[in-house]
Amino acid sequence: MRIDDVVWDMDGTLVDSTRVVPDAFVRAVATLNGPVITSAEVVAAYPRGTPEVILSFLVGRELSPDEHDVYYRQLDGVAVSAYPGVLATLAALREKGRPVAVFTGASTRSARILLAAAGIDADVVIGGDQVSRPKPAPDGMLLAARRLGTRPDRLALVGDSPLDLRAARSAGSVSVSAAWGHLYDPAEPADVTLSTPGEALALVGSVVGDR
Incomplete structure (x- = not known):
């Protein structure tokens, strides 16, 4: 099947947030008098869903909206960079008349913070708070297809995590592995693997x- 558009994962694919996001969670949990946690424990909790869900899990109790804001205050203003080649690639897509579309398991709010900090202007941003089920469910890609005016099987999802590739497959989209990302697993099947x-x-x- 012909690919109309590319959808990008954010963390570990567009933005090198390997340290800043876990560090923001660690500081937020400490501020909320939660247990002492490590960055590795934060990363292990990523599949649970949005930052609100992750933060409540890490603290060990349900949190109020004001308490969730603690994480966003820690995230706001962080120094984060796009991976080498990302900004030029997105600019080239726009020159081709194609939109920049992002589907992330993070919330839309945190996505906009990190994308702006990295100098990325996205046309479509789908956060984990906009779908009923997180990756690897197909919900985000189905929503991306509707917003981009195409079919899921005519989209490619570029991501570093096995969850990204599984979400693509579950939606009938092309799964594209970002080999530069920090969660890249060469053992996870992908339709295409990119080195840059x-x-x-x-x-x-x-x-x-043959899709």
């Missing part, structure tokens, strides 16, 4: 597999 962001440009308009 710029290689994603060749996906638009291409035909991948």
Whole structure:
């Protein structure tokens, strides 16, 4: 099937948030008088869903909206960078007349904070708070297809995590592994594996597999 558009995961794919996001959670949990936690424990909790769900889990109790704001205050203003080649690749997509679309398990609020900090202007941002089920469920890709005016099987999802690739497969989209990301697992099946962001440009308009 011909690929119309590329959808990007954020953390570990567009933005190198390997340290800043776990560190923000660690500080937020400490501020909320939760247990002492490590960055590795934060990363292990990512599949649970949005920052609100993760923070409540890490603290060990239900939190109020004001308490959830503690995490966003820790995240706001962090120094974070796009991976090498990302900004040029997104600019080239726009020159082709294609939108920049992001689907992340993080909340829309945290996505906008991190994308702005990294200098990324996205046309479509789908956060984990906009879908009923998190990755690897297909919900986010189905929503992306509706917003982009195409079908899920004509989208490619570029992500570093096995959850990204499974979400793509569950939606019938093309799964594209970002080998530069910190959660990249070469053992996880992918339709395509990219070594650099710029290689994603060749996906638009291409035909991948018999879909």
